[in-house]
Amino acid sequence: MDQFHHGHHVRLRSPVRGAYLHADEDGHGVSLHGRRDSMNVAWAVHLVEGDDAHYLHLHSAAYGRYLASTTASAPLGHHGLRVEQRNYNHTYETALVWLAILSDSGDEILLQHFNGRFLRANGRYLPWNNGASIDYINDIHHISTMMHWVVEDVPARDTMPPLPPPTGLPFPAAMVPSRVITYAWRSFDGDLLASGTIVFTGRSVFRLREELARRLVVGALALANLGADDIVMCLPTRDGRLFPLLVDLPNSRQSLHVAIAITETPTHAALRFADVDAE
Known part of the structure; x- marks a missing residue:
């Protein structure tokens, strides 16, 4: 798809929540956060050739792990199953595979996992539920806008940015x-x-x-x-x-x-x- 270019970085923004898909600081969880100027919301795109489509791997620019599906239930108040960050050498490669589908409006995309479920935001009515998850579409004619994502290109810079300055250890x-x-x-x-x-x-x-x-x-x-x-x-x-x-x-x-x-x-x-x- 035109929104995804191999090796480039993108942000994924929920148009309903106005927040970005975020690689959490524990190196494991995935959630929604409002800051767009963070490396945690940048995802590198890997295009994978399939028999009849281009599939995606999305690689966190922060921690080097991949957006992946799990078989665990999403936290209380969230829909479907958990998503998380997984190592690049994880045994179950299909857990990392996504397909981008253009929305009816053409302005947004849906991300369908290899298992048939779709990436979604949570917290439409309970905004403190800021996790991402995957869930099935029950009615193809009434797709929840919580499954819509706006793809924002993250340009490259010419030089490496400075590393965060060191801080003192809070404990011995x-x-x-x-x-x-x-x-x-x-x-x-x-x-x-x-x-x-x-x-x-x-x-x-x-x-x-x-x-x-x-x-x-x-x-x-x-x-x-x-x-x-x-x-x-x-x-x-x-x-x-x-x-x-x-x-x-x-x-x-x-x-x-x-x-x-x-x-x-x-x-x-x-x-x-x-x-x-x-x-």
């Missing part, structure tokens, strides 16, 4: 949740230059870059006279592409796989930075 380090970070640095030809696993405390993406720089500086980075500012941490996709990690990590203990790109290299030149501040 021993009390702050930690997670496993697996990292890999490959050449543009795919050769492995460095890799490893660390246990990282806190959420600061700025501090994570500093930590990875310290680990890499004894090797090829030092030989090339490179530092932390030359590192771009990226999140891999199902089809092997990379999207930059630009926000603080989810407030959970979920592990992350980070691919490292170096500025002024072909890998870095291929990255796309979403300009969420653009009008």
Whole structure:
């Protein structure tokens, strides 16, 4: 469809709620939020060729996870089944597959999941119910406008935006949740230059870059006279592409796989930075 271009970012806005589909900070949930200038409401589009249609994967620009269906009931006051963020290597690939269908007006789209249900907003009459879910259409002639979505293109910016500045840990380090970070640095030809696993405390993406720089500086980075500012941490996709990690990590203990790109290299030149501040 014309609204979706492979590798580009979009926002999905509910015209009824006036809010955007939002990747929650726990790295798991999906909800509706009003802010449009947030990386959490930007979704990268992956077009997947089907037998008779182009299907979509929608990849969160914030946490590198995919919009996915579940078989769990939606929370109380919401319709249908839950949707959530799932890892790019999740076992059930069909949970990530969506089909965009143009609305009767032609101004909006409906997102149909592989299981036949449609993505919908909640909270028409109870606005504090701000979750997204999936549900069947009971009457094709009376489709709920809560299943309508306006697609907004998010343009690319020329340079990487600054990372959020580090903040002090609110508790002693021993009390702050930690997670496993697996990292890999490959050449543009795919050769492995460095890799490893660390246990990282806190959420600061700025501090994570500093930590990875310290680990890499004894090797090829030092030989090339490179530092932390030359590192771009990226999140891999199902089809092997990379999207930059630009926000603080989810407030959970979920592990992350980070691919490292170096500025002024072909890998870095291929990255796309979403300009969420653009009008």
